[in-house]
Amino acid sequence: MLQPAWPRVPRLITLRNSMKSARDPIGALDQLLAHYGDTMHMYLGGVRPSVVSRDPALVQHILQKNHRRYHKSDLTHGLLRYLGRGLLTNEGADWLRQRRLIQPGFHRQRLAGLTRLMRAAADEWVAELDALTAVGSAAELDAHAAMTRVAFRIVARSVFGDSLGESQLTQLSDWLTAIQAFYVNTIRQPYLRPWHWVRGNYGRHDRLAVQMRELVQAAIGRHRAALAAAPAGTPAPDDLLQMLLDARYEDTGEAMTDTQLLDELNILLVAGHETSANALTWALYLLALHPDTQDELAAEIARELPGGQPPEFADLPRLPLALQVVQEAMRLYPPAWIIDRVATEADEFQGQPIAKGTLFSLYIYGLHHHPALWPDAEVFRPGRFAAGAQPAPPAYGYLPFGGGPRLCVGQHFALTELQLVLIQTIRRYRVELVGAAAPSLSPLITLRPGGVLPLRFRRRE
Numbered sequence: 001m002l003q004p005a006w007p008r009v010p011r012l013i014t015l016r017n018s019m020k021s022a023r024d025p026i027g028a029l030d031q032l033l034a035h036y037g038d039t040m041h042m043y044l045g046g047v048r049p050s051v052v053s054r055d056p057a058l059v060q061h062i063l064q065k066n067h068r069r070y071h072k073s074d075l076t077h078g079l080l081r082y083l084g085r086g087l088l089t090n091e092g093a094d095w096l097r098q099r100r101l102i103q104p105g106f107h108r109q110r111l112a113g114l115t116r117l118m119r120a121a122a123d124e125w126v127a128e129l130d131a132l133t134a135v136g137s138a139a140e141l142d143a144h145a146a147m148t149r150v151a152f153r154i155v156a157r158s159v160f161g162d163s164l165g166e167s168q169l170t171q172l173s174d175w176l177t178a179i180q181a182f183y184v185n186t187i188r189q190p191y192l193r194p195w196h197w198v199r200g201n202y203g204r205h206d207r208l209a210v211q212m213r214e215l216v217q218a219a220i221g222r223h224r225a226a227l228a229a230a231p232a233g234t235p236a237p238d239d240l241l242q243m244l245l246d247a248r249y250e251d252t253g254e255a256m257t258d259t260q261l262l263d264e265l266n267i268l269l270v271a272g273h274e275t276s277a278n279a280l281t282w283a284l285y286l287l288a289l290h291p292d293t294q295d296e297l298a299a300e301i302a303r304e305l306p307g308g309q310p311p312e313f314a315d316l317p318r319l320p321l322a323l324q325v326v327q328e329a330m331r332l333y334p335p336a337w338i339i340d341r342v343a344t345e346a347d348e349f350q351g352q353p354i355a356k357g358t359l360f361s362l363y364i365y366g367l368h369h370h371p372a373l374w375p376d377a378e379v380f381r382p383g384r385f386a387a388g389a390q391p392a393p394p395a396y397g398y399l400p401f402g403g404g405p406r407l408c409v410g411q412h413f414a415l416t417e418l419q420l421v422l423i424q425t426i427r428r429y430r431v432e433l434v435g436a437a438a439p440s441l442s443p444l445i446t447l448r449p450g451g452v453l454p455l456r457f458r459r460r461e
């Protein structure tokens with residue numbers, strides 16, 4: 001069926017709104033979409049033509065049905081400079097070859113093995129809280145900073161096992177944060193690029209990227225050395241690095257080159273750290289905002305894991321509310337709030353021609369808040385994700401992990417980690433709001449709270 005052409009937001013309007021867009025891109029997009037419809041042509045930041053959409057059918061067309069005609073855009077490929085060519089930044093046949101090699105590392109069986117390690121990181125965070133509180137007393141902390149530490153520990157240790165010491169882990173996290181912040185700045189405020197050149201900021205961050213590679217390379221070296229020195233019969237470590245070292249391409253039977261390995265490790269660290277940290281932060285905030293749900297979750301944990309029994313991978317299906325809270329938190333605050341794609345050849349959608357080179361901004365936040373897709377879209381209601389709930393979450397209307405062949409490879413890893421950290425936190429602490437103001441949104445590459453997000457953690461009896 002031929003659809004009317006997608007409306008065009010006049011350039012003057014986006015230019016006039018560009019300050020508001022820079023300050024509050026989500027508010028600005030929502031306002032335009034409410035006026036122009038679910039798909040519109042506009043100028044991002046007043047300069048970059050893009051089709052922005054929160055239409056599930058178009059999003060499915062691009063991510064799944066016709067995915068071969070779409071690549072990521074320079075917005076994602078720009079990360080190549082700092083992180084190299086790994087799953088997130090790769091394309092085409094090379095991407096597919098890598099994906100086939102890496103995906104088995106994230107299968108259920110391996111996740112079950114990583115559960116203990118994830119739980120240990122969650123317990124370290126709870127021990128940090130314990131050091132600050134007594135029974136009944138509370139500590140106030142910036143939840144985002146705390147969850148960033150937990151999420152980084154989890155992904156870095158899952159990847160490197162014991163090959164990365166605590167101080168190296170902190171170093172790596174600091175460098176990655178600096179590189180990401182700089183990259184986002186160059187995208188969001190392109191007019192500052194000349195200033196960055198003059199100030200030597202590009203060179204400084206290039207050097208950080210080199211140092212990061214050297215640190216990761218040294219960790220690989222230590223891992224190999226430990227393996228070689230281990231007595232015969234010692235089981236190989238269960239970390240993702242070992243999995244990548246063991247993996248062989250189907251066609252050649254060869255292993256990855258060291259350069260490729262480094263790139264993939266960098267990408268796993270980046271893709272798997274801030275996203276999870278944001279999801280956890282928002283989940284804790286929503287539980288603080290909804291004490292009834294928090295009580296229900298605490299009761300579910302006490303019932304299913306009596307006597308402080310540590311949660312194993314196999315226990316998680318018996319704690320459905322923990323998963324539903326995580327899912328609903330990622331609906332309201334999708335860490336990957338917008339996804340970019342560019343048409344690599346001419347295409348058509350519902351009779352509408354799409355020119356080669358068209359940039360698409362698939363607005364995941366808009367899908368997740370769409371009033372026509374979700375009853376009471378702004379209301380926190382984890383039961384939407386209960387088995388058999390009516391209406392069921394809409395197909396291609398709920399995409400926290402993306403969709404189609406480039407679906408997040410770490411989806412199950414992340415869901416496991418998020419549930420474990422929530423369970424270990426909520427069973428011991430009651431989370432409370434500090435102040436009445438709702439946190440602001442800071443949509444950079446991922447959707448994080450603006451500034452700090454203080455929460456109060458009160459030790460349960």
Ligand code: HEM
Nearest residue numbers: 087088271272275276279335336401402406408409410414
């Ligand atoms: C709550 C946590 C997470 C969220 C919300 C999330 C979200 C996403 C999304 C939306 C994509 C697709 C991007 C696109 O199509 O343009 C993606 C891809 C990816 N994610 Fe995640 N992710 C999370 C955690 C993780 C973790 C823990 C890892 C690894 C340990 C990971 C590794 C990756 C990789 C490697 C890709 C690229 C996959 C490919 O293109 O083949 N992610 N993620």
